[in-house]
Amino acid sequence: MIKRILLLMFMMLQFSFLYAGIVVLNGLTHAYKVENGKVYKGKIAIENTGSKAQNVKLFLQDFTYQADGSISYTTLHTNRKTNGEWIKLNTNLITLKGKEKTEVFYEITVPDQLADPGSYWSVIIVEPVDDIKPSNDKAGVNITSVIRYAIQVITDYKTDQAKPDLKFESVKIEKEEGKQIAKIAIANNGNLYCKPTASIEIYNRKTGERIGSYMSTAMGLLPQTSKSFYIDISKVPADLYKAVIIATDEDENAFALNVELEVKND
Known part of the structure; x- marks a missing residue:
């Protein structure tokens, strides 16, 4: 049962992967109550717990999930209620030395004429990037698969006029x-x-x-x-x-x- 609960937390993207010592320190769901035309600021605290330097890239995607366990990561605008275009990261690539911590900042600029009440969302993907290294055993290169964090950024607009059902x-x-x-x-x-x-x-x-x-x-x-x-x-x-x-x-x-x-x- 404990394993199942952990899997479900992973699905609500409460996704908390660990790869090459990279961890996100300040939560995997960032939620804001927003108003038209306002700007909101946030940050992602990242640590390299390993001893070697690690490159990390950050980018935005839309996503959704269903009770059968399926999770879909898609390009922005796939979701009609995406807020991905509102979010600007101060960088898309960082390099962390061993044991180093850093913060990546982002701004959410809410449109002036947002009409529909309710929640808008997307995810910021935090993905460790390995250098591509030549293989000594076979022709071509070895590409290491990566595991990544998906940080939900949820913006709630006019919550008094919206509700779950x-x-x-x-x-x-x-x-x-x-x-x-x-x-x-x-x-x-x-x-x-x-x-x-x-x-x-x-x-x-x-x-x-x-x-x-x-x-x-x-x-x-x-x-x-x-x-x-x-x-x-x-x-x-x-x-x-x-x-x-x-x-x-x-x-x-x-x-x-x-x-x-x-x-x-x-």
């Missing part, structure tokens, strides 16, 4: 690592980024007696995306139950679904 896509119970896990796929069909938590209240189907309440971790959910929320219900005996599944965001907006839930021994 959470919908349940599916509910499954599967056994993982010896545990019974409720997998609840939730989509944000609204226009505002939120960080919902999924919970499940389980009742005896015949008597109505409350068996227990169980909760997932909170995860960020962008508009028009979906994620699977995982809840450990291993303590629930095998049987057929009535259940209420609730998705609650950080502003206490709640969305509920009544289901029949079958918990099996295997």
Whole structure:
């Protein structure tokens, strides 16, 4: 279950890769409440924890993700709600000596005539770059694959006129690592980024007696995306139950679904 939670944190791009000693120190989600025509400043703190010098390039992409685990990185303007054109980095390439830290700064310039309320977003990719070295074993060159950070930059505009709209896509119970896990796929069909938590209240189907309440971790959910929320219900005996599944965001907006839930021994 711990492995699954870590994977989900990776998906909400909470992406935290480590490669060649390069780490991002100040978080992988940068969120701003913005107004028309205003400029906002941010920074990315980067450290080379290794002993050798490392080149790092930075660039912008659009991205989205779905509950089936798929993640798409695409060129800017693929997403209608991109803010990639608003963001200007003060550099696209840095070189860090061993054990060195630095900060890359960026500015967000919000358009003067932004119309649609809600969240706009893109990601700043931080990617270590290796020099291309000749191969002594075969013709051509060796190109080392790289793993990168994806830092979400989310700008929320007129949040009083926008809201998340959470919908349940599916509910499954599967056994993982010896545990019974409720997998609840939730989509944000609204226009505002939120960080919902999924919970499940389980009742005896015949008597109505409350068996227990169980909760997932909170995860960020962008508009028009979906994620699977995982809840450990291993303590629930095998049987057929009535259940209420609730998705609650950080502003206490709640969305509920009544289901029949079958918990099996295997």
